[in-house]
Structure formats: structure tokens, C-alpha cells
Amino acid sequence: MIRLAWRNLWRNRRRSALTLLSISCGLAAVMLGQSLMKTIQQQMIEKSTGVMLGHLQAQAEGVQDHKVPEKTYPRPASFESALRADSRVKEVSARLLYTGLISSAAGSRGVLVAGVEPRTEAKVSIIHTYLREGSYFTGNPRDVVIGDRLASDLDVRVGEKLVIMAQGPNAEMASELFRVAGIYHSGSESYDEQVAYIPLAMAQRLRGAEGRISHLVATLKDISLVPQVRSEFQLLARKEGAELLGFRQIGFEVEGIIRFEDAILVVVLVIIFAIVGLGVLNTISMSMFERIREFGVLRALGARPALIVRMIGTEAFFLGAIGAAAGIALGGAIIAYWGRTGLSLPVGKALSYWLPFETMVYLQPQWRLHLGSAAGLVVVSLLAAVGPAVRAARIVVAEALRSL
């Protein structure tokens, strides 16, 4: 029976080959889409968590804008040391964020002032990896690290002076003198033009917010542990007036984009499955139509209707399985190729305003998703065969034999 089904598959080589081609190309396209989206998503998560979000943040309770908290709160000491002591936690650092005005002899710009602790910040953020000139803080309390766009806007170089002005707690303006310690280029306009990093203590003094922070930021050794660590430490955070948030809650745009991309993937998957399903349906129906007499002969010889159903089902399974195997090979090869040489994508440009993003995307295979889609295609092929198979099984034998 299996041999019969196998040989039947190759009766009309051209038709079977076309169907196999459509299944394998469909699967390869799906795999490519999955790999591309997931690779981009991974990079988005890496960059967004690396550049600002971290994996977890403890912010003041009741904060509205989680990206730049409008509320500060006293640094939660016991929560912080408990978090730091946990083996899953890589590093914890504190930040104070507020808007201010930065000026040089050449002009002024509004910026986000980020007070950071340089030693630990370097372990929770990737900004220091983009340093072009100077150093990522020298230990001088009046160091400022800025992006290259801001540096050229203000026409300053490493070692030159800048003044940062900000509003104190009672709406009075305060200003401090800084010296450019380092200049970085992340590729993201908003980071390269609109952020100035200064030591936390200086930021607190300028703001008149001694001992207060916007958030604690933590990175874990494994990003997938975020929900677990968050729920375990949430109570401790609350005791000190803080709310522990995962990067997905803070960077909700990233989360939104990921959801959107996933939804597109599902739609594409459904469309491709439908196309492939119709192709298989067409192939099977046509080959059945040509073989009605043959089914009549088999039934006359004593084949039960269920055997005919199984035979056609086996043909469809072969069609789906061979097509899926070829698709995995094709898709895997393309992904491996673009994984090595990289794929130059305009996505980087589109995202680079608010995130540093590599324009070269190195595709990574997503085998769980790929194999799921392949299995899905085999199931679709089988489903497409159900109708024709049942029809073939229900023939009146004598009538089938009359047809030629």
C-alpha cells in the first residue's frame, strides 16, 4: 500500500514536482520570515535593554512614564542589597533622570540628564561600548559623557567645558560646570543628540535631590528569568516604596512592535498554509479524477473503502513530508547563508532614531518555530486530502469502472 502510494506520487512528475516546489518554497519563506523577525526582535530586546531599560527596574510607586520616571524616591537600600546578593543577578545600578539644558560657548540644547554610577552602569548598559573618543568617566565628579551629534551641535571636544542647568525642588534653577570626558556614537539619533551622562552624586546635587533616584536598574545573567525574579522581589521592593518592572513593561513600544511582528507572522503563515493547502488539494483532486477507474478496479478486487482513504492520505503525507523536508533544507540553507554574511536591512535605519541598531542583520534559525511550521504544512497536506479521499472511497464500483 505504501509502495503503491509512493509510486502514484511520481506518476505525474511535473505536477508533483510543482506541488513539492510550492510546499518547500512556502515553508522556506515562512522560515525566513520567522528567522528574520525573531532575529530583529532579539536585537531590539538586546539593544533596548542594553542601552537604557536593563532587565528589571525598581521605580517609585505610581510612576506614569516608566521610561523617564517623573517621580524620584529614596534609594531602597535593603532591597538593593538583597537583589545584588541574588545569584541570578549580574549587576545593579542606580540612575537619576531629568531634563535639563546643556550649554557651551556655541549654543544650548535641551537634553535628558542621566545621573549614573559609572562602575556599575558599565555592566548594565552598552553605551560605553560605543565610545569614540576620551573615556567613559575618569573618576572626576564633573565628568560628562555625551554623544557625537550633541558634541558637534555644541561644538565641543573631549576636555572642553559645558554647563548643565536644571530645576531644583523649589523651581529654582541651578547649574554646574562639567568637562567632556568621553564622546560616543551609538547610531541612534536620540541617544547621540539628546542624552548627557554625569555621575549620580553630581546629578543629585544639581537637582537638589540628595539620596534620591529615578530607578534602580538590574541585569540578570539570563534574560528569561525576568518574570521569576520580578515576582520574587516585588514584595521587598514595595516595602521601600518601589515598584519592580520588567523590561517588557517599561519598553512597551518594543513589546508592541514584537506583538505586531508576531501577528504579521501568523497572518503570513495562514496565507501560505492556505496557498499550499489549495495546491495540494488541486494536485490530489486532479490525480484522483484521472484514477477513478483505478479505484474502481481496486475496490472490485476487494479493497475496502478505508484502504482507499489511507492510500490517498499516504500520498498526501508523502507530498507534505517531502515538501517540508525540502523546505527545511532550502530555508535552513538561506538562513545559514544570511547568518554568515548578514543581511543589510533598512529596518536599522527606521529604528535607529530611538534605538541604536545594526543595519546588518545576522539571521539565526529558530528551529522550534521552523519545525512547528513544517509539521503544520504536513497536517495541512493531510487535511487537503480528506475531501478527495472520502469522495474516492464512496464511489459506486460499477460506475467507476465505466469511466475511462
Add this chain to the structure above:
Amino acid sequence: MTEPLIQLKHVSKVYGAAGRGRGEAPGVTALEKLTIDFHAGEFTAIAGPSGSGKSTLLNLIGTIDAPTHGEIRFQDRRVSGLGEDELADFRLRQFGFVFQAYNLIPVLTAVENVEYPLVLQGVPRAERRARSLEALKWVGLEREGDRRPDLLSGGQQQRVAVARAIVHRPAVVLADEPTANLDSKTAAALLDMMLDLNKKHGITFLFSSHDPVVLSRARRVLHLRDGKLQDEAV
């Protein structure tokens, strides 16, 4: 005389009369109240002009179509009323079929075609192969076993079909115009071979034809006309 193998009692077949709805579509009466007995070991021809009901009669006997009225008994058991699966199993055990043409499954070799009923019966591989080769030998094609049907002549294809019809030792071989697509010499040879199988191995044959050369080989001839039995020539 022994008990008949197959009995037809007032069997009629009307095509296209399934109009159980309103109105009355008359339908084509292909067979009208036929009552016939067949015995084991017969070599019987059903003769008659085109449209006389030969195919219909053989189909009803072979249970690949059902009578509109009347009853068919096989070894004194009613066959009408069995389900599709039971009928398939019944055919597998009791009948061999040879049709006018295009009998063979084109993707299977001659010996694989012959094997098919044994595959359905679940006969082990080695035994299956041996019995199929023997059946091919009986029809004089032991050397053509590995060929696909499209590499065989029309006469050879019909011989393979005969081999397939006898390989599982059925009670009856039903052959609907087995020679219609063959030239008269090949037709005569096929008939002689069938007659030989009948004599040597006691295989029962019921076949239809309107070819006098073929009919002359038969030991019993039933003449059909407009679905009715004419005088029987023995």
C-alpha cells in the same frame, strides 16, 4: 445435480430510477426478472448485442452493483444487503475480475499486480511472490513479471489480469468482454488458456462476449436481449 453456486431469483436492474422525490423518472431497465443458476466448475458465456445487459448482469453477480429488485444468493447465502466492507471482503475471497481493458494498476509491475489480492488478504511476502509467479506461469508469462503494464501487449495485459483473477483461488472468475480489445487470434488464445485453466484446475468462469469465435469455446451460453434471457444453448 449439486446445489448451485450462484442463484439469481427474479433479479431486475433499473438505472436512474432512484428518483425517490416527486415525479417519476422511468429509468432504463437493463435487466428484467432474471432467474438463473450457476454451478461450480462452469465455463459459461453471456452473449447478446450491445446494451443487452451483459455487463450489468456480471456486475450484479460480482456485487459491484446492487439489483433494484430480486435476490442473489451465493452458496445459498443472501449477498444483497451486505455493507461495503463486507462486500469488499466477500469479493476478495470469492471472485476474480477481468475487465475489458485497463485492468492493471499502471504503477505496479505485472507480478505486483497479480500479488495485489494476496496483499489485501494479508498473505506473507514470500508466499505471495511464489503464488503470483506460479499464476503468471499458468498464463504463460513467467518471464514478464517485472514489466510494467505499458510494456506489455494487450493480450499479455489480459493474461496478467487473468493471473490476478485466479491467484487467490476464488470461487468464480468474472470476465466482462475480456477479448473485446484483442484481435481474433489473440482472443482465441486467451479463451483457450481460460478453458485450459477451467479444465485443469476446475476454476469457474463466467464471461461475456458478442464474438462468435469466443462464444464457440463456451460450454454454456446464455443469450441476453433487452435484459431478458433468450433460449439457453448448451
